[in-house]
Amino acid sequence: MLEADDLAIFPVDVWISDAVQWVALNLRPLFIAIKWPIENLLTFIDGIMHATPFPVMVLVMALLAYVLANRNIAIFTVIVLVLIAAMGVWDPAMTTLALISTAIFFCAVIGLPIGIWSARSDRVWNIVRPVLDVMQTTPTFVYLVPVVMLFGVGTVPGEVAVVIAAAPPLIRFTNLGIRMVDHEIVEAGMAFGANRRQLLWEIQIPMAIPTILGGLNQTVLTAMVMSVVVAMIGAEGLGLIVLQGIGRLDVGRAAIGGIAIVLLAMMLDRITQKMAEPKRASARSRWLAAFNLDRIFSRRDEGEPVATQSGSNA
Amino acid sequence: MTERLQIENLYKIFSNQPQPAMDLLARGADKDEVQAETGMVVGLNNVSLTVPTGAMYMIMGLSGSGKSTLARCVNRLNEPTAGRILLDGEDIVALNDHDLREVRRTRISMVFQHFALLPNRTVIENVEFGLKLRGLAVKKRRSRAEDVLSIVGLDRWGYHFPHELSGGMRQRVGLARALATDADVLVMDEAFSALDPLIRTEMQDELLRLQRSLKKTILFITHDFQEALKLGNVIAIMADGKVMREGTPQSIVSEPGSDYVAAFTNDVDRSRLFDAASVMQAGTPVASAGRVKVVAGEGTGGFALNDEGRVVGRIDAASLDRARSGGNIDAEAQSDFLSVRRDSKLLDVARMCRGTQDLAVTDEDGRFVGIVSPSKVLAAISATSQAGSKRPTEETLHA
Known part of the structure; x- marks a missing residue:
């Protein structure tokens, strides 16, 4: 009888490990160059997160939630942060938040231009799409092996894996958002003499923003998930607590790590989801409202009274 | 020269390689035969017409007749396959991208069926959109937009968003946006077709009122024969990408020239048309x-x-x-x-x-x-x- 294993004659594993080894040896400067900006920004943000006193951090996050979303979500943010502090995992939670913030920055820097480019050229999209398909169907664990080979272990290689995993949704949604802009409105732009640059910045991007922010929400959540998984290659943060808890069969410790992750994820999800909802007041008007300055400024602002139109209950 | 816009032997084939279809048309085939033989859709089949300066020129036809294709060829939203479009004697079809943009910014503007307003901008920002594309300074374009808004009777709505306005008001914004650039030629593509009957009548009267003082050259696309009769100085009736009949409203009703055109004229209220x-x-x-x-x-x-x-x-x-x-x-x-x-x-x-x-x-x-x-x-x-x-x-x- 023929056994399945009798057919195992392709040494794919050997080929791949040879290839990765070759790349790791010969393209080392490239990977150092990739690592450099990530490492610096991560260190910077991580430093700020940990240096900021707890009450200030809570205040800043609440204010951010209020400006980007609304009052209820600001209150929810305060509760989440206090709970995390109460469980004694404040420091690793800040590390995770730094990981995610850095990832969002790099995803935006990489993802938005690629998304925009894909939307404007079918040829580019035909190349980008299969790459995204592969990236998104690949289990998150599988990223770790080549990352370790190419970047080593630790928090910074972990961050690289987070960025790679979290960028695809933003690229997809950016592309989709721009392509979905009402054709008649794009034509109106052309009929009034818009060039390609004006078409993009005056019409397509402004109208795609709700969809792009929806993509940002997905990117944040993916980054959250990945920031836990990369604990396996030595990244610090909440994931490490869970990993340690499992390693020592310490259910309690693993659980508080898990609960903190869920809380943090809910907080980030709520904030970014609200951002994606259309018909929000401008960020500027919400900043003013946060400090009760809107009354003072709105009178002077009659040129662009966006603040007074649809601001109150966004 | 009194003709502002002259269209000469215009063809539009929807295809990247239109030559086989053009050959068939040259041999006298019609739209259906070309489609059966080559699979290509003929949008316009040898259309020639002359729009006098200051005329309200109606292009009337049923869906698929090529009327919108014709309108969109005038500012080259659709690229004509062959033929010439002369705007004050200058061939638009031959313009390069840069010059075409200039024509679109300053000489031909357009009003759309579904208004095509930018939902994320206020009414006044929509109205000044064309001027912004042209690079006009904020103050200048704002004051121009305010003037135009008061012409269409929306001066108090400038800082509202389009979704706060009714359909008729939105189309007034669309009209104001087109008027703001001070273009000589206005292309109105089924501009009132999406409006309720009452609002539509109101807008038609409004357009007639505006036109008395503005004297733009208006190319108005419609599928509604009554609308064509009411607004038009001249009507061109299209079918299958061809102009079937061109003439004044009265002459078309009294001498349709073909059964196809006569069918439209049957339920025309002559008591309001003839004097x-x-x-x-x-x-x-x-x-x-x-x-x-x-x-x-x-x-x-x-x-x-x-x-x-x-x-x-x-x-x-x-x-x-x-x-x-x-x-x-x-x-x-x-x-x-x-x-x-x-x-x-x-x-x-x-x-x-x-x-x-x-x-x-x-x-x-x-x-x-x-x-x-x-x-x-x-x-x-x-x-x-x-x-x-x-x-x-x-x-x-x-x-």
Whole structure:
């Protein structure tokens, strides 16, 4: 009888490990160059997160939630942060938040231009799409092996894996958002003499923003998930607590790590989801409202009274 | 030169390699044959027309007739396959991208069926959109936008968002946006088709009112024949990518030229379309009695005119006979005569009719130009046009 294993004659594993080894040896400067900006920004943000006193951090996050979303979500943010502090995992939670913030920055820097480019050229999209398909169907664990080979272990290689995993949704949604802009409105732009640059910045991007922010929400959540998984290659943060808890069969410790992750994820999800909802007041008007300055400024602002139109209950 | 826009032998084939279709069309194939043979859709098949400066030129057709394709070729949202489009003598089809953008920014603007306003911008930002693309400074474009908004009656809505406005108001914004660039040519692609009937009538009246002072050259696309009749100076009726019939509203209704066109004209309300001039007959001078001149029509009565040509009285049949035979009828003119202006619609003429009494038709200054009998009015209102029917005479006589 023929056994399945009798057919195992392709040494794919050997080929791949040879290839990765070759790349790791010969393209080392490239990977150092990739690592450099990530490492610096991560260190910077991580430093700020940990240096900021707890009450200030809570205040800043609440204010951010209020400006980007609304009052209820600001209150929810305060509760989440206090709970995390109460469980004694404040420091690793800040590390995770730094990981995610850095990832969002790099995803935006990489993802938005690629998304925009894909939307404007079918040829580019035909190349980008299969790459995204592969990236998104690949289990998150599988990223770790080549990352370790190419970047080593630790928090910074972990961050690289987070960025790679979290960028695809933003690229997809950016592309989709721009392509979905009402054709008649794009034509109106052309009929009034818009060039390609004006078409993009005056019409397509402004109208795609709700969809792009929806993509940002997905990117944040993916980054959250990945920031836990990369604990396996030595990244610090909440994931490490869970990993340690499992390693020592310490259910309690693993659980508080898990609960903190869920809380943090809910907080980030709520904030970014609200951002994606259309018909929000401008960020500027919400900043003013946060400090009760809107009354003072709105009178002077009659040129662009966006603040007074649809601001109150966004 | 009085023609602003001249379209010459325009073809549009929806294909990247249109040559086979063009060859077939050159051999006399029609739209369906080309589609059956090559699978290519013919949008426009040798369209030529001339739009005079300041005209409201209606392009009327059913869906698939090519009317929107034609409109969109004018500013090259659709790229014509062959032919020329002359704007003040300059061929738009031959322009490079840069010059085409200049034409779109300054000389041709457009109003869209579904308004195509930017939902994330205020009304006034929408109105100044074309000026912003042109690079005009904020202050200048804002004051221009405010002016145009007050022209369309929306001056108090400038800082609202489009979704806060009703459909009719949104289209006013669309119109204001098109007017703001001060382009000579306005392309209105089914501009009122998405509006409720009442609002649509209101917008049509508004457009007619605006056009009296603006005198733009308007290319108006519609599938509604009534709308074409109401708004248009000239109507071109399209089918299968070709112009079937071009002419004034009155001439199309009275002489459709083909059964296809005649089908549209059947339920036209002629009483609102035709005026007194279209059914009147010239008066024949009968006698001159002192300072008063007597004219008669084909009917039984006539009118007495003074030396300025104004009607001073009605002459009944008996007096008319006496006048014909040289009698003096100076005292017999009756003052209860009826008169209408020659541009009065038949509906209003019919309202004036009393029994079988003829009506005098006068020009804008009140001078006599002809006679109309009630039976002619009724006949004209109830007429149905057949493909070959003759149009009513438009001869006028200045007595």
